Amino acid sequence: MTTPQALSGKTAIVTGASSGIGRAIAEQFGASGAHVYLASRSQAPMEESKKKIAEAGGEATIVVLDVRDVQQVRELVDGALRDTGRVDILVNNAGLSYPGTIADADPEHWRAMLETNVLGLLAGSQAAIRAMRQCGAEGHIVNISSIAAQRSDSGVYGATKHAVNCISATLRSELEEDSIRVINVMPGAIVTNFARNFDPEFLAGFIKASGVEVELKRGEKLPDEVLEKVQPLMKQLVGSPEDVASAVLYAVTQPICVNIADIVVRPPKQLNL
Numbered sequence: 001m002t003t004p005q006a007l008s009g010k011t012a013i014v015t016g017a018s019s020g021i022g023r024a025i026a027e028q029f030g031a032s033g034a035h036v037y038l039a040s041r042s043q044a045p046m047e048e049s050k051k052k053i054a055e056a057g058g059e060a061t062i063v064v065l066d067v068r069d070v071q072q073v074r075e076l077v078d079g080a081l082r083d084t085g086r087v088d089i090l091v092n093n094a095g096l097s098y099p100g101t102i103a104d105a106d107p108e109h110w111r112a113m114l115e116t117n118v119l120g121l122l123a124g125s126q127a128a129i130r131a132m133r134q135c136g137a138e139g140h141i142v143n144i145s146s147i148a149a150q151r152s153d154s155g156v157y158g159a160t161k162h163a164v165n166c167i168s169a170t171l172r173s174e175l176e177e178d179s180i181r182v183i184n185v186m187p188g189a190i191v192t193n194f195a196r197n198f199d200p201e202f203l204a205g206f207i208k209a210s211g212v213e214v215e216l217k218r219g220e221k222l223p224d225e226v227l228e229k230v231q232p233l234m235k236q237l238v239g240s241p242e243d244v245a246s247a248v249l250y251a252v253t254q255p256i257c258v259n260i261a262d263i264v265v266r267p268p269k270q271l272n273l
């Protein structure tokens with residue numbers, strides 16, 4: 001069982017922290033006593049999370065960045081180390097999906113997925129390892145993958161998550177002699193803004209179930225009120241970001257001698273993603 005201040009005195013970095021899984025993880029970390037660095041391209045939602053973390057007695061720092069820029073990612077980690085004297089946890093959560101067939105896809109969408117889901121994660125992991133070694137942390141690197149990595153036909157997005165699984169396993173082997181653990185988390189269908197690039201007709205059913213009147217265009221953020229109302233109505237098919245955040249919090253609060261390698265978090269019924 002995780003104690004309320006289990007992360008007291010620790011510094012945690014969460015990418016993709018402006019919504020969904022990343023936001024839920026950051027807020028749970030803050031409520032557990034960590035100084036949380038929230039990193040994302042969208043500042044306003046992170047301001048809301050910072051306020052929530054402060055009200056819970058935690059501390060948060062906001063960094064606006066694009067994880068596709070390796071230098072920005074390095075500066076994020078180096079800044080946390082410089083300002084707090086340590087880096088204990090990195091959650092590589094930032095992710096992007098453009099569903100569709102390979103035959104008809106826009107190659108720039110491939111580039112965006114590869115740079116966000118793979119390059120950003122690699123840059124963050126490398127910077128975090130160097131920082132954790134420098135401060136002597138008993139550290140955790142958490143990579144948010146997907147159950148898409150368990151299927152062989154999950155498209156380019158799935159290919160990036162197969163890469164994440166491979167990177168996580170490789171890092172775990174490389175770091176066996178260090179006091180750094182690597183946790184690979186594979187969420188199933190979770191109600192988040194991750195779905196903003198899905199076919200609007202596919203999303204229409206979810207929006208209708210929420211009872212919220214909204215006209216949605218591909219790529220636009222789903223209103224929070226839609227997300228909040230959909231999950232309880234469809235909890236057999238979709239999980240909540242808090243479910244994933246709770247699993248991550250559990251993993252990073254285990255003794256360093258415990259190596260939790262892979263976690264799958266999914267609702268009772270599974271959707272192919």
